[in-house]
Amino acid sequence: MSVNIKKQSAGAGAANADVILEVKDLKVHFHLDEGKLKSVDGVNLTIRKGKTLGIVGESGCGKSVTSQALLRIVPHPGTVEGQILLKRGNTGNSETVDLVKLDDKGKEIRSIRGGEIAMIFQEPMKAFSPIHTVGDQIMEAILLHRTKDDSEARRIALETLQSVGMSNPVQRMNEFPHQLSGGMRQRAMIAMALASHPNILIADEPTTALDVTVQAQVLQLINELKEKTGTSVIFITHDLGVIAEMSDDVAVMYLGKVVEYTDVDTLFYGARHPYTKALFHSIPSVASRNKRLESIEGTVPFPMNLPEGCGFYSRCPRAEDGLCNVTEIPLFKVSENHYVRCLFAEEQNPGGVGNEH
Numbered sequence: 001m002s003v004n005i006k007k008q009s010a011g012a013g014a015a016n017a018d019v020i021l022e023v024k025d026l027k028v029h030f031h032l033d034e035g036k037l038k039s040v041d042g043v044n045l046t047i048r049k050g051k052t053l054g055i056v057g058e059s060g061c062g063k064s065v066t067s068q069a070l071l072r073i074v075p076h077p078g079t080v081e082g083q084i085l086l087k088r089g090n091t092g093n094s095e096t097v098d099l100v101k102l103d104d105k106g107k108e109i110r111s112i113r114g115g116e117i118a119m120i121f122q123e124p125m126k127a128f129s130p131i132h133t134v135g136d137q138i139m140e141a142i143l144l145h146r147t148k149d150d151s152e153a154r155r156i157a158l159e160t161l162q163s164v165g166m167s168n169p170v171q172r173m174n175e176f177p178h179q180l181s182g183g184m185r186q187r188a189m190i191a192m193a194l195a196s197h198p199n200i201l202i203a204d205e206p207t208t209a210l211d212v213t214v215q216a217q218v219l220q221l222i223n224e225l226k227e228k229t230g231t232s233v234i235f236i237t238h239d240l241g242v243i244a245e246m247s248d249d250v251a252v253m254y255l256g257k258v259v260e261y262t263d264v265d266t267l268f269y270g271a272r273h274p275y276t277k278a279l280f281h282s283i284p285s286v287a288s289r290n291k292r293l294e295s296i297e298g299t300v301p302f303p304m305n306l307p308e309g310c311g312f313y314s315r316c317p318r319a320e321d322g323l324c325n326v327t328e329i330p331l332f333k334v335s336e337n338h339y340v341r342c343l344f345a346e347e348q349n350p351g352g353v354g355n356e357h
């Protein structure tokens with residue numbers, strides 16, 4: 001995929017009025033017989049109105065569990081701590097709700113889920129029931145969140161299917177999910193997520209299962225809808241090429257923590273964390289297509305009974321014994337809107353490391 005980076009300011013220093021969701025010190029721990037599994041361990045994120053935050057990292061670093069926490073759908077025996085501050089209502093008449101404090105089966109979170117915050121998954125069959133038609137399922141979401149009128153809901157459903165480029169939407173309304181092709185099912189799921197007019201759309205690896213052409217179409221569709229409706233997007237992927245296409249701001253996650261947080265162009269032109277740099281070395285580019293790709297040495301450790309210090313220590317080419325493996329490494333501010341969790345983050349910056357985030 002070609003790398004096409006937009007100039008943007010980072011979310012890390014976003015003005016308060018622009019912020020629609022703020023995640024503070026989020027921890028999701030699974031209390032298992034073997035011990036405490038720290039899937040997400042002290043994550044801070046800022047989601048701006050009408051912008052996309054990309055969350056990137058290898059498998060197992062806590063991306064999906066973070067998105068489950070935002071919707072309060074973390075399965076048992078997971079616990080959620082910290083703050084997830086959602087701004088609701090219009091400017092001038094808004095209130096902030098801490099989603100962590102809500103009962104995860106209560107009325108309020110159920111109205112937010114699929115209403116103000118909607119999610120699209122890698123596998124659309126997860127979102128659809130196989131025994132109801134696509135139209136009935138999209139209408140159900142609309143009847144729950146937008147109108148009580150059946151014919152109005154049908155009109156909105158058709159309009160939404162059209163807006164996502166669904167061919168022959170009238171016929172598709174009467175079809176079952178398994179009758180659609182992979183790409184069409186993905187579009188139908190996006191339509192279902194968007195039909196309730198969410199303020200925030202969470203997309204968790206939504207194109208991984210699709211072929212390259214359909215993948216590009218779906219990414220373009222999400223970007224167009226974002227421009228048109230002003231929806232904020234949280235885009236989760238392990239693919240830096242997709243991050244470049246989609247993101248305004250980027251959080252790089254490793255072992256349940258954010259290790260680098262900045263705007264997309266700073267990340268692509270000035271990544272500082274050794275893990276982010278390793279991720280860049282592991283993506284194919286036109287220039288390097290004839291060379292062997294470097295994969296990151298080792299695997300992500302299991303997030304249980306971890307040793308002290310930096311989580312990337314065991315795989316890091318820059319690691320120093322007695323320094324990096326002693327205490328937890330904080331997130332340092334290396335420049336305006338650029339935060340890096342590494343003691344050597346200042347190495348390319350003669351001005352030195354700034355304050356902690």
Ligand SMILES: Nc1ncnc2c1ncn2[C@@H]1O[C@H](COP(=O)(O)OP(=O)(O)OP(=O)(O)O)[C@@H](O)[C@H]1O
Pocket residue numbers: 030037038039057058059060061062063064065066075076077238302303
């Ligand atoms: N329900 C669960 N019970 C116990 N552990 C879990 C559960 N869900 C996730 N984990 C663990 O939490 C860690 C983070 O998982 P998560 O699925 O968030 O990673 P990810 O970055 O989204 O990876 P992938 O790209 O493969 O989905 C992993 O070690 C995983 O095994």
